[in-house]
Amino acid sequence: MKKIKDSTTEQQILEAAEKLFYERGFAMTHTTDIAREVGCNQALVHYYFRTKEKLFESFFKTKVQLFISAFLTAGNEETTFEGKLTRKIEAHFDILRKNPRLPFLLFNEISVNPQRVESFRANLGDMPQLLLKAFDNEIEAEAKEGRIRRIPAIDLILTIISMNAIMFIANPIIKALTGADEKEYEKMLGRRRKENVDAILRSLRP
Amino acid sequence: MKKIKDSTTEQQILEAAEKLFYERGFAMTHTTDIAREVGCNQALVHYYFRTKEKLFESFFKTKVQLFISAFLTAGNEETTFEGKLTRKIEAHFDILRKNPRLPFLLFNEISVNPQRVESFRANLGDMPQLLLKAFDNEIEAEAKEGRIRRIPAIDLILTIISMNAIMFIANPIIKALTGADEKEYEKMLGRRRKENVDAILRSLRP
DNA sequence: GATATATTTAATAGCCCTATTAATTACGAT
DNA sequence: ATCGTAATTAATAGGGCTATTAAATATATC
Numbered sequence: 001m002k003k004i005k006d007s008t009t010e011q012q013i014l015e016a017a018e019k020l021f022y023e024r025g026f027a028m029t030h031t032t033d034i035a036r037e038v039g040c041n042q043a044l045v046h047y048y049f050r051t052k053e054k055l056f057e058s059f060f061k062t063k064v065q066l067f068i069s070a071f072l073t074a075g076n077e078e079t080t081f082e083g084k085l086t087r088k089i090e091a092h093f094d095i096l097r098k099n100p101r102l103p104f105l106l107f108n109e110i111s112v113n114p115q116r117v118e119s120f121r122a123n124l125g126d127m128p129q130l131l132l133k134a135f136d137n138e139i140e141a142e143a144k145e146g147r148i149r150r151i152p153a154i155d156l157i158l159t160i161i162s163m164n165a166i167m168f169i170a171n172p173i174i175k176a177l178t179g180a181d182e183k184e185y186e187k188m189l190g191r192r193r194k195e196n197v198d199a200i201l202r203s204l205r206p
Numbered sequence: 207m208k209k210i211k212d213s214t215t216e217q218q219i220l221e222a223a224e225k226l227f228y229e230r231g232f233a234m235t236h237t238t239d240i241a242r243e244v245g246c247n248q249a250l251v252h253y254y255f256r257t258k259e260k261l262f263e264s265f266f267k268t269k270v271q272l273f274i275s276a277f278l279t280a281g282n283e284e285t286t287f288e289g290k291l292t293r294k295i296e297a298h299f300d301i302l303r304k305n306p307r308l309p310f311l312l313f314n315e316i317s318v319n320p321q322r323v324e325s326f327r328a329n330l331g332d333m334p335q336l337l338l339k340a341f342d343n344e345i346e347a348e349a350k351e352g353r354i355r356r357i358p359a360i361d362l363i364l365t366i367i368s369m370n371a372i373m374f375i376a377n378p379i380i381k382a383l384t385g386a387d388e389k390e391y392e393k394m395l396g397r398r399r400k401e402n403v404d405a406i407l408r409s410l411r412p
Numbered sequence: 413g414a415t416a417t418a419t420t421t422a423a424t425a426g427c428c429c430t431a432t433t434a435a436t437t438a439c440g441a442t
Numbered sequence: 443a444t445c446g447t448a449a450t451t452a453a454t455a456g457g458g459c460t461a462t463t464a465a466a467t468a469t470a471t472c
Binding site: 215246247248249250253254 | 449450451452453
Binding site for chain 1: 459460461463
């Protein structure tokens with residue numbers, strides 16, 4: 001009666017949708033494109049996901065969680081503040097490297113369609129506020145020891161996100177400005193990963 | 207025979223287009239929307255600009271120049287490296303504040319439609335390369351004096367762009383994460399403007 | 413193997429969007 | 443006032459996209 005295992009088709013559709021949403025965003029990805037990508041009939045896309053909007057959301061939600069969780073999990077095994085922070089920055093960078101189009105899509109779709117912030121908020125609850133408070137405390141403790149200057153946690157987080165994300169968001173512009181090809185760009189990425197950690201740690205010195 | 211002065215209509219269309227392109231991007235802005243915004247017939251949009259694509263380009267070009275020129279003009283009256291850099295960072299931030307949707311649209315449209323990089327490149331020629339080289343020299347001179355550490359100019363510029371732009375690109379997400387309203391957000395912006403200069407200068411210390 | 417259910421397809425309704433065309437009005441020059 | 447050009451409009455062709463429907467095929471269950 002019931003499907004035991006996800007037949008591969010539904011999964012395929014989701015994957016094709018992911019690829020195309022990444023490449024073109026929501027508005028410019030059509031259900032016909034998705035079907036063509038999978039090699040199935042366009043009606044199937046609607047059969048499984050009803051509407052394009054619902055398909056997008058089911059893709060979007062999992063990605064939002066992925067994007068956020070980088071900060072939460074990484075670096076907790078480290079003992080020093082500097083060690084923890086370094087690992088968090090690196091982990092964030094690495095997840096972006098694996099999903100280079102993700103930050104862009106995130107910012108884009110939320111901008112164009114502000115209601116999506118709700119799905120965002122619903123997924124996270126008040127975790128952000130708690131996280132910020134905890135982070136503020138850590139900073140305060142470290143500052144009390146005189147090892148770093150005081151800075152609001154939100155500013156530090158924004159700095160990390162922005163410095164890491166820019167390489168992926170601005171990828172085509174950077175290539176155009178610098179004339180770098182794909183290979184050189186990869187090298188830049190490796191350098192930038194170190195540079196970001198370095199610059200951020202320096203910027204925190206008292 | 208010839209139009210002496212741009213009749214206001216063409217200008218109005220361009221302005222309405224600008225507003226809507228900022229709000230919704232290219233794909234989701236329709237010529238009918240633009241006409242409605244202006245209060246004119248939709249055919250007029252095509253009468254003046256032929257196609258939606260051409261209309262977009264004529265808006266896009268001027269904006270690209272605006273975006274770039276911030277770096278070139280600002281701070282040249284200052285004498286010290288630190289003074290110059292500070293002014294450049296601030297000027298860049300201020301231009302973004304006046305055009306909060308600009309970086310986003312820039313990144314977005316170039317991502318979705320990579321051919322636009324050409325219009326980008328055509329507008330700028332090899333200015334970027336020259337600029338980078340000049341900046342590299344300034345950094346080297348300053349580093350030789352022991353006042354800052356060595357860093358590739360491209361990294362420094364990317365840091366500036368990313369740290370400044372993030373507040374505008376991620377506006378809705380930041381509001382969602384922090385729960386800030388418009389007023390609080392404005393305050394954050396003011397603080398962030400200072401913080402960016404501060405953090406960047408610190409990150410350069412030897 | 414018969415029957416029920418799940419999957420897939422073909423066809424299409426209905427909508428909205430871009431761009432064009434042909435007709436109308438406004439306006440400047442002589 | 444008239445003629446010519448510019449500006450504007452109404453109407454619509456033509457195309458593409460989403461979503462639905464009804465029919466066909468595959469798959470599981472008994």
